[in-house]
Amino acid sequence: MEKRAKKVKNVVYLATVCVLLMCWPIWASGNKKLSENLRIAVTAETAKVYSHASDNSAVVKNVAFGKQLQVKQSSKNWYSVDDGYIHKTDAVLYDMSKKHIALTFDDGPSETHTETVLDALEKYEAKATFMVIGQNINSATGELMKREQTMGCEIGNHSYSHANFKTILPEEAQEELQKTDEVVEEYTGKKPTLIRTPFGLCENNVLCGMDRSNICWSVDTEDWKYKDSERLIRYVTENASDGAIVLMHDIYKTTAQAVEPILKELTEQNYEMVTVTELSAIKGVNLEAGETYRFFQEETGTESEEEETLF
Ligand SMILES: [Zn+2]
Known part of the structure; x- marks a missing residue:
């Protein structure tokens, strides 16, 4: 009985380690702090800047094609800029020193x-x-x-x-x-x-x-x-x-x-x-x-x- 309990404990431990290892890259890449040389340039005809990283949040302003913005953070689908958030599909992230x-x-x-x-x-x-x-x-x-x-x-x-x-x-x-x-x-x-x-x-x-x-x-x-x-x-x-x-x-x-x-x-x-x-x-x-x-x-x-x- 005791042996079985130990086995279960080991399995639970191993499973936890596996989940943590699998999730680590997702967590680590989820909210990347970016270098100061990085900018985004708007590639959409007009891009919306949202108050939060959500399509349901308010639109703070519209920015036109080619507009350059300083970018603070990058998450899976969004760039965080001064006034709010912009869809990754609407802009290109680039290094101005390159x-x-x-x-x-x-x-x-x-x-x-x-x-x-x-x-x-x-x-x-x-x-x-x-x-x-x-x-x-x-x-x-x-x-x-x-x-x-x-x-x-x-x-x-x-x-x-x-x-x-x-x-x-x-x-x-x-x-x-x-x-x-x-x-x-x-x-x-x-x-x-x-x-x-x-x-x-x-x-x-x-x-x-x-x-x-x-x-x-x-x-x-x-x-x-x-x-x-x-x-x-x-x-x-x-x-x-x-x-x-x-x-x-x-x-x-x-x-x-x-x-x-x-x-x-x-x-x-x-x-x-x-x-x-x-x-x-x-x-x-x-x-x-x-x-x-x-x-x-x-x-x-x-x-x-x-x-x-x-x-
Ligand atoms: Zn040709």
Whole structure:
């Protein structure tokens, strides 16, 4: 009898230890005190600041896209700011002492290579933007897009069949975009947030009809031409700059294999890898529909300087 009681006691003790060990990381990560260098930039069109960390609490104020706020604490779903609480999904947390860059991957999703890119991003807690082609999306690659979304990556619309928007009719270009919107939404529940026209080409009458921004690039790696991992790693790490948008393609093995070393080197160079929309918010640049952007720089000084940075 006594032996049995001892056994029960041991089991209870062990179970308690297990529960405590399992709960410790949840408790420890629940309410993180943050370094003074950390800010949040609003990535939603308008974000609400609530009086408490609850949707049912009062809305203290609304803050616009690109607004920077000092952040005190981070919990599972909320950032605590001066006046209250803001949803994590409405803002990006970033380190103002670091440089920021947006890596973009076109022409996927690829059943064979996109996963390698995602594994590398996950390892380095980095984010990227995937400019997908509608005709590549099926049940298998749709799952990869869901993973991209869960990881906080961004998905852009790169047309349905990689058509040249300079040689097709404007209504055909709109149809290319619409078909891709629909198939992305089918898998992720969300319409792509950005557009990247194939070959970076577009006529003004197509751009005018766009309900989102067109995103080009400032670092053209030509990974499709060289298909050489070593060259790609060298090219990206030597040409990276604060606010840059890098063009790569997640449909080549040589590119997919280069992503991990690229992330390692950029991390050592003091970069944070963010999505295109996050980069624009961090730089305080508002993304206008029908406008083309190639990189983002903080808008300081006179208006003429602003015009130089946005084209
Ligand atoms: Zn392309």
